[in-house]
Amino acid sequence: MSARTLFASMKKLLKVAGFFAVALVVLVVALVLAFYHLIQVGEFRRFLVSELEKRTRLRASVGSAEVRLGKVTGISFGNLALLEPDTGRPVMTSERVLVRVALLPLLERRLDFYEIRFQQPTLKLAGDERGEVRLLELLLPTLSPDQEQGPFSLDLRQLKVEKGELVFFDRREGQALAPIRFRDIDLTLRRLSGQALLGSPGEKAPQGGQSKRVGPGVDFALKAIVERNGSGARLESQGKVVSPDGELRLERMWLDAETQIDSMPLGLFADYYGSALPAAAMRGKIGGRVRWRGIPGEQVQVKGAVELSELEIDAPQFFAAQIAPGGARVELEVEWQPEEVRLARVDWRSDEVSFALRGTLNWRHKNDPELKLQFSTPFLPFVKARKYLPLRVFGSPTLEQWAGAVEQGEISFVRIGMDGHLSEIRKRSAPGMIGFEAELQDLGGRLPGEGHLPWRGVSGRVIVEDGVLYYRGIKGVFGNSRISELNGVHRGIMGEAGMVEVRARGEVDLAELGALPGSRLAAPSMAQAHAQLKELSGRGKFDISLRKAAMAPYQAEGRLAVESAALRVADFSFSQVRGEIGFSPKEIRLEKVSGLMAGAPVRASGILNLTGRSPFDLTFDSPGVKAGVVAKMLLGLGSPEDPGTVRGTIRYQGALASAEDKRVSGTLELVGAQFPLFRQPLRDLSGKLRFDGGGIDFQGLKGRLAGSAFEFRGQWRYAEKPQLVFALNAPEMDLGPLFTQIGDATGEWYDRLQARGRVGIKRARYENIEFSDLQTDLVLDRRTWRLGNFSARSQEGAIQGSGSFTDGPENLSFAIESQVHGVPVKGFLSWFNMKTTEVTGNVHITGRLDSSGKTGAERKRNLNGAFHLELEDGVLQRLSILVRILNLLDLSRWFTLQLPDINQQGIRFRRITGDFNVSRGVYSTQNLLVDSDDLRLSGAGKIDGVEGDVDLVVAVRPFPRVTSAVSSIPLIGRGLAAIKNSFLVASFRVSGSADNPIVIPAPLSTLSEFFFGALDIPKSLMGLPGEERK
Amino acid sequence: MSRRLTLYTRLGCCLCEEMKEVVRRVAGKLALEMEEIDVDSEPELAERHGNEVPVLFIDGRKAFKVRVTIRELERKLLG
Incomplete structure (x- = not known):
């Protein structure tokens, strides 16, 4: 294409565009003029007020209006107020309301208003008796489709609130809650088209909505800050609300919304919904995003996630203390109904706990x-x-x-x-x-x-x-x-009344079993056994059923297999205990239990009865246990270390703590055993002991006491007196140790001992007394030894009699009545630890003596009694008293007859006799007589056996067989008399120490008739004392 | 020929003392080598013989436990 052609085309295009621009300007100007004209008419104001009052059922007032052109085209009113019709109190006021106008209808000189914007409105609403805010009920009707009325129609498709503020007062009875303030409210309500009402594909339609006519609905977007008591939260919610049946009450409308809350104080939520929750108080903040679907008055599905922070809950009905999980995230899927909440899924996750909750809560009551x-x-x-x-x-x-x-x-x-x-x-x-x-x-x-x-x-x-x-x-x-x-x-x-049935298997530390407080053991017998248990260790395997009925103690049934256990009961230790213990509600049974007691093997069997009066029936047998252990266990005597062996069987029945209710039986064999029954223990005991409930039989016991061998047999009967009946035979025995319990603190058993028996000892010794062929009946009654029918030989003499010795803890007392025949003086004196070479002869004594005292000296001082003494066929040699008397007489000098040399040969006597009374150790006699061919001596007075003093008056007649004497005999003082027919008699007073007495002549007048009779001197030959004084 | 006797004992065991005395008396008549071992010196010994001490082995074979008389021991040694 050439440049010329292009230029021509652009020129044409600019012409067309210029035309349309001019046309548009003309159109706008026309519209504005029309719009302005309509407003100026004032009909629209009336229309608007009427519509608002009709739809909100409130009284409306609107201030002046002005047209707004520009980006937003509409009519702006100042000072809108919606008032309660009765009270005139404002429900909603807004400084400015902008009502948007549809442009096209203006060409037809009609005003269609499709949007209202409330700018900075203020609403004051009160909750109904259920605490609900009826904001939507207020606003939604304004979005209802309109019927045309003249040139105006209010066909609102959208309603906006900008920077609004809402104060909500709760009217519920009994509540005094602070108002909730919503500020910075940005709310957009947009009327829904029919397709939107039906919902998008895949969404669940309103309940029943597909089969019925769908009523008005809106979608909404809300942003606000919720405040209460100075704390606030940001709230955003968007969704749609549809009235399924045309009723514009929120609780009847179908809701599909998503709400997001940031940090809303949980107290706010709790104030309104707390009564439905079993919590006394909730603190913290709640946030999150949830989607709500359903009709609030019927059923709402809530799904989403909630974030909780600083959460604290007081729910004393559930928790012992306040719980404060802090932050938590809750993912939930809940179906809400007015009286029920169905928790399809509530998954709680917090730092401390996570849980899933399902179920329902309802508040029908x-x-x-x-x-x-x-x-x-x-x-x-x-x-x-x-x-x-x-x-x-x-x-x-x-x-x-x-x-x-x-x-x-x-x-x-x-x-x-x-x-x-x-x-x-x-x-x-x-x-x-x-x-x-x-x-x-x-x-x-x-x-x-x-x-x-x-x-x-x-x-x-x-x-x-x-x-x-x-x-x-x-x-x-x-x-x-x-x-x-x-x-x-x-x-x-x-x-209160529970019942427990438990079966358990495992391994128990026996030390822990032993450490159980006795109070937790049900059966008294178990508690009793437990109290005796000083130590328990080792392990055991158990398979046991425990049963505890209401208000009853535990009952156990099962088995405990023990391996290498150790236990100590009182002073007795058992080690390496093994075996099985069976439990039942009625008893504990020992089966095949064995162990070591003091290193010796012991087997035990039996039962511990948990219900009966005699709880124990235990049998112990052993091939050998230390005798000391057995003595300690059975008699409470000695030390477990005492030597010897005891073997046999013991059966223990009855109560452990009560002596009356227990019974011990069995057979024991002693081998070299030692039992400290006396201060000098019984040693090397061998023989058999048979036990039964009544007592003990001693069979063929042999042993040693204080080094002396003996044989013993007898019976011990617990219930009889005396308990012990015995026969004791010994080839040789020292009896002293039997009577030396003074000061022995371990004599409790001896204190109670009552025995009767017969003792035969070939050679015996008691202190310094030596016996042979001793035979006596012995009755022992609580430390008092009574000897009856005593007979023995000693020092070629014989002793017979009876006596008693009380071996008290503080002193030894005795009372004897005996006859001593033909015991040589030397031997006799040796009994009393005395020696003499001055007198020989054989002693005969008949009489009784008693004394008591802690020591020998004390007993000597306390000696009392009376006896007749007779010495026969002896010699007096160098007897100091006699020597002095004879020296005084100086007979050899005065008589031609020759006296034997008392220093060399002594004076042979036929008999010495005397009756003695003993009082507190002092011997007194009035008839001491020495009958000899060489002299006749008589005496009277006292000998203090304690102090060793004498006080005697002695009369001597030498040569009693000589009938004539020299004619003159020098007078030696007044104590020597020459008597007719050559009879000579002299008297002396002997006093002072028996070893070194003072001998002085005594006047004959001091002599009694006994002396003259005893000296065979006719009294008529003598000058009477009275005459002499004359 | 001398017989070798091993006696398992333990401290404070009265039966052990009895058995030792028996062995001593027999040793006065017969040639014996005697070894005494405390069963508590090794856990294995205590486990094996702990509950039946004293145990007497003759030439390595268990002969008596707990008790023996002079006559029984002599018969065993001579037999």
């Missing part, structure tokens, strides 16, 4: 919602999840206590189900209303209080169903004990 809910969670850290567990619903202190004790581990709720009215659930009026199934994983913790063991690694399943708590496959470690599997039920966990 106001303030008492009915819950049909199912919670489930993944594995959650228990410590964090604990506060979210609605344990208060269960009203079970047991559950709360256990949950509170957990310190570690995870829990997953496969389900938590609630089905019932909240009030009924809380009252637990029907057990099936609540339940849960939880999977535990590696839980650890410890219940507070004494005797509770820490637990860890606890896994398994816990189910609560119909008010019954089920344990399924629980395993874990409790203290040092391990449960490998536990299954069971706990009925009535929500009430």
Whole structure:
């Protein structure tokens, strides 16, 4: 194409364009003129007010109008007000309202208004009795299609609010809530076309909407800031609202909207919907995006995600304390109905917990919602999840206590189900209303209080169903004990009276079993046995069923297999204990239990009766146990280390703590045993002991006491007195140790001992007394030894008699009545630890003596009694008293008759006799007589055996067989008399120390008739004392 | 020929003392080599013999446990 041709074409095109431009300007001018004309007429104002009043049912007033041309063409009114018809109170005011005009109808001199814009309107609305805002009911009618009325038609297709403000007052009864303020409202309502009303493909149509005529509908876009009590949130919502049946009430309209909220105070939500929630208070902020579909008055589906922040909930009906998850995200799919919410999906995720919630809540009974809910969670850290567990619903202190004790581990709720009215659930009026199934994983913790063991690694399943708590496959470690599997039920966990049935297998640390407080053991006999248990260690495998009925103690049934256990009962230790222990509600049975007691093998069998009065029936047998252990166990004597062996069987029946209710029987064989029955223990004991309920039979016992061998047989009868009847024979024995218990603090057994027996000892010794062929009846009655029919030989003499010795803890007392025949003086004196070479002869004593005292000296001082002494066929040699008397007489000098040399040969006597009374250790006699061929001596006076003093008057007649004497005998003082017919008599007073006495002549007048009789001197020959004084 | 005796004992065991005394007396008449082992010195020994001490082995073979008399031991050694 040439340039000329191109230029021609452009010129033509410009001409056409210029024509259309001129035509357009003419048209606009025409339209403006027409538009202006119509407004000026004022009919339009009336039309508009009329339409607003008709559609909103409010009174409308509109200020002056002006035409707007430009980007937006329309009519602008000032000061629009919609007033309540009755009160005249403004519902809505707007400084300016712009009504947009359709241009084309202007050519026909018609005004079609298709959009109203409220600029900075202010609305004041009150909620109805249900708290709902009827904003849409106010605005939507304005978008209803119009019927033409003259030159005007109000065919609004769009309504806009710019920078609006709405204040909402709640009118609900009993509420005094602060108003909610919506500000910076930007709202666009656009009437929907028919196709839009039907919805896009794939969308669910309004309920019933496809089969009925579809009424008016709008789509909307809303932006606003919601404020209350100084805090606010940004709200955006867009969607559409359709009235399925033409009714323009929001609750009757079908809604399909998406709403986004940023940080709305949850309190605002809680104020309006909190009454429907079982929470006392909720704090925090809520945001998120949800889509709403449905008819609010019938059913709304809500789907979306909600973000919660700073969330705190007080729900004491569910939780023990306030829960504060902080931030959380909730993905939800909920179906709302006026009286019911169906939770198709509520998935909660927060830092601490996650859970899924399904089910329904309905409020058919106001303030008492009915819950049909199912919670489930993944594995959650228990410590964090604990506060979210609605344990208060269960009203079970047991559950709360256990949950509170957990310190570690995870829990997953496969389900938590609630089905019932909240009030009924809380009252637990029907057990099936609540339940849960939880999977535990590696839980650890410890219940507070004494005797509770820490637990860890606890896994398994816990189910609560119909008010019954089920344990399924629980395993874990409790203290040092391990449960490998536990299954069971706990009925009535929500009430006082519960019943527990549990079966558990595992391995127990016996030390922990022993450390259980006795108060937790049901049977008194178990508590009794437990009280005796000082130590228990080792491990055992158990398979046991525990059962606890309401208000009853635990009952156990099963087995405990013990391996290498150790235990200490009182002072007795058992080690390497193994065997099986069977449990039943009635008894605990020891089966094949063996162990070591003090290193010796012991087998035990028997039962611990949990119901009867005689709880124990235990049999122990051993090939050999240390005698000390057995003595300590059976008699409470000695030390477990005491030597010797005891073998045999012992059966123990009855109560452990009560001596009256226990019975010990069995047969024991002693080998080299030692029993500290006396201060000097019985040693090297061999023989047999047979026990029964009545006593002990001692069969062929042999042993040693204080180094002396003995044989013993007898019977011990617990209920009889004396308890012990025996026969004791010994070839040789020192009796001293039997009477030396003074100061012995371990004599309690000896204090109570009552015995009767016969003792035969070939050679015996008691202190310095030596016996042979000792035979005596012995009655021992609480430390008093009574000897009857005593006979023995000693020092070639014989002793007979009886006596008693009281071996008191503080002193030894005795009383003897004896006859001593023919015991040489030397031997006799040796009994009393005395020696003499001055007197020989054989002693005969008949009499009685008694004394008491802690020491020998004390007993000497306390000696009392009376006896007749007779010495026969002896010699007095160098007897100091006699020597001095004879020296005084100086007989050899005065008599031609020759006296024997007392220093060399002594004076042989036929008899020395005397009757002695003993009082507090002082011997007194009035008839001491020495009868000898060489002299006759008589005496009277006292010998103090304690101090060793003498005070005697002695008369001596030498040569009693000589009938004549020298004619004159020098007088030696007044104590020597020459008597007719050559009779000679001299008297002396002997006093002072017995070893070195003072001998002085004494006047004959001091002598009594006894002396003269005893000296065989006729009294008539003597000058009477009275005469001499004359 | 001397017989080798091994006696498993433990501290404080009265039966062990009895058995040792029996062995001592027999050793006065017969030629014996005696070894005494504390069963508690090794866990394995305690497990094997702990509940039946004293245990007497003659030439490595278990002969008696818990008790033995002089006559029984002599008969075993001579037989």
